[in-house]
Amino acid sequence: MSNRQKKQLLLSEVELLYVKSKVYLHPTTSKRDNIVGFLSLSRGPNSTNKDILLSFTPENQLSLEEIKQYNAVDVGDISLDLQTLSLGGTTNANSKASSTSIDRARVVPKPHTSVLSGYSFSTNLSFIYSIQVRKPSSGFWFGSVVINTKDGEKLPIVFFHDNESPSTLKNQKVLNQRMDPFGEDGEVYWGGRDFMGALQKFINTERSTIEPSVYLVNPDSTDLRNFAPFKDKNAPVKKEEPFKLPEVNKFLAAAKWKVLETVATFSAKAKNQVLDMVDEHAPTPIKQIISQPEVQKIGEDFDSARVYLAKWAQQVKDEAEQSQKKFMLDDDIYNKINKELGSSELLTSQEINKTSRRNEITKVEWESFFDYSGRLSLTVNEVKSRIFHGGVSDSVRGEVWLFLLEVYPWDSSAEERQVLVESYETAYEELKLKWVNDEEKRQTDYWKDQKHRIEKDIQRTDRNLPIFQNQKKRRVTVTSMGSNVLPTTRESSPETPDEDEANDDDEYDVSNITNPHLYKMREILITYNEYNENLGYVQGMTDLLSPLYVKFQHEALTFWAFTKFMDRMERNFVRDQSGMKKQMTTLNKLLQFMLPNLYKHLEKCESIDLFFFFRMLLVWFKRELEWDQVLRLWEILWTDYYTSQHHLFFALAILSDNERIIVQNLTRFDEVLKYMNDLSMKLHLNPLLIRSELLFLKFKRMIDIIDRENSLKKVDHTRASVTNDGIIEIGEELRGLLRKEVVIQKEVTREEGMGGG
The missing domain is CATH 1.10.8.270 (putative rabgap domain of human tbc1 domain family member 14 like domains)
Structure with a gap:
């Protein structure tokens, strides 16, 4: 008969989830004073993962029956998947809520919480700040863990006497039989690995980048910043140099692909400049590669703009020309802004490099956001901040998306x-x-x-x-008999019919x-x-x-x-395309406001209509990013953490990231269009997410600075009884980018007999 019953735990009871026997406290340097006991993880009634107790219980405080229970759990956990233990908390959207079953063989009295009572201690996982893992070494024969709580208390160091622990010895024997004493991660096996593996089933831990032996428990962004390497603020900033062809002598073995990739990036004039540089500086083998007809043809192929979008693009272009320079600031205003922002560049390479994304939210961390009833124990903004800065793992993505899309209420x-x-x-x-x-x-x-x-x-x-x-096999297009080019499947565009x-x-x-x-x-x-x-x-x-x-x-x-x-x-x-046209117009004004030099160059290239962004904005970059990147970007955009129109800042980040190459090498509309189209499936998501966040923060600070300058001018004008000359107007389109409310535009009533979209 199974010992697992639906009887609830008493307040004085806990269910053992993990036990490691033969762990010791070393209160003095003498072996005679060592205190042997059990390191355990246990759950009380109505507990979430954060409420799980981490305890050290000396053997001399337990009855013989209790010692037998602890030892049984220790050895039994060798073949037990800890995730099969029901921990309460959240319930999967597709599963039925059920009462938690309790394994009575694992139920013991609640461990003592006081260090004073015979060196025992017990603390909730939510109270632990960090754990330092010290592996066995020649200087420290016994591996140990150092537990630091959030109130600054350091609990007694726990030492793992692996030569005495039955579970450790048994696990080591299994690894030896497999001829793999190091385990999956290549590190020497010891008892502390079992403990950390069990702990990470229940709570989120992240390794410190300063001290790899330290694991932060449920860290927030501030914790991670405090434990990140310090940057030398006085380090000289490298001056940006014009784009150059890579020095092929440094990687001759890979030169063929590097040169082809470089040449394929440009077209027309830019391509000719690269070829001239190759002709002048490249070794003979590379010149032979470049001289081949197939390589010379790279960059010359160009898909013409779709006819059905041409009329729309012309409308956007006309409006852009009418508002030309309207959203550019005077040089003195830019100088003031740059002075306050501490840089003459909109985004410096230092700002990009010193910013990093957080790890994605795992199933363990997601479950820690909820209490026993499945309600959020954090604020919605805290959860959205965490999602915005890290995304979520695929194991919980389905449930998280239902919250982000408001299918599930947050409360x-x-x-x-x-x-x-x-x-x-x-x-x-x-x-x-x-x-x-x-x-x-x-x-x-x-x-x-x-x-x-x-x-x-x-x-x-x-x-x-x-x-x-x-x-059945998919239809393929074959170029010609005996061709070395692989057959390709044609990918349709979301905004136009697929002619093939x-x-x-x-x-x-x-x-x-x-x-x-x-x-x-x-x-x-x-x-x-x-x-x-x-x-x-x-x-x-x-x-x-x-x-x-x-x-x-x-x-x-x-x-x-x-x-x-x-x-x-x-x-x-919507049928009149007013929604897309408004977004493209707003992006155009944002480009003028944030990247005026790039805007001026695109104006010379007759590309200020930003034609190449239509498809990107229409389906939120789904055709420009890999599948997993699309999922990550969408869940970040759904948070509306800074603004409900962060996709426009992501588009601006793409332009900002490619500004130098565009300005230095592209001079015509077809070159810009081809270059931007060729970025599809070549975008690097995390750097662009960092750049888009920094762009928004600088945009917000620029608006604040301008508003402050306007306020000062209005005060001066009031005192002097003059008109408000010199007041800088920030249009509603740009101010709207600071709002988190989702922009809703509904289609008008469809008339009888009108066809579909």
């Missing part, structure tokens, strides 16, 4: 969220039945056309992902969807077409839906998450 309990899931399922089924049971509606031309658009688009969305792949697949109906029936996940995506989009009748389905929505479905794989939850996402993205798809 809900685990039980309330389970009830919500059931109500969402019911509401979705009711919506779906409206079109399933309406035969008359399904026979209308509009409905048939929308259904066909949806079916056609989902057949070509993210088909490289295993979840969306069919067994325009005649797919002649090859297969797009309505015959055999992949079950694509079928559910179709059902979701058709239901959304009915849910939002004015907007309906518009091409590009499949790109927004796909990541949500992959994470949830739950039709009803995916639908409601998609509707929440579309609340903020609907302005990108």
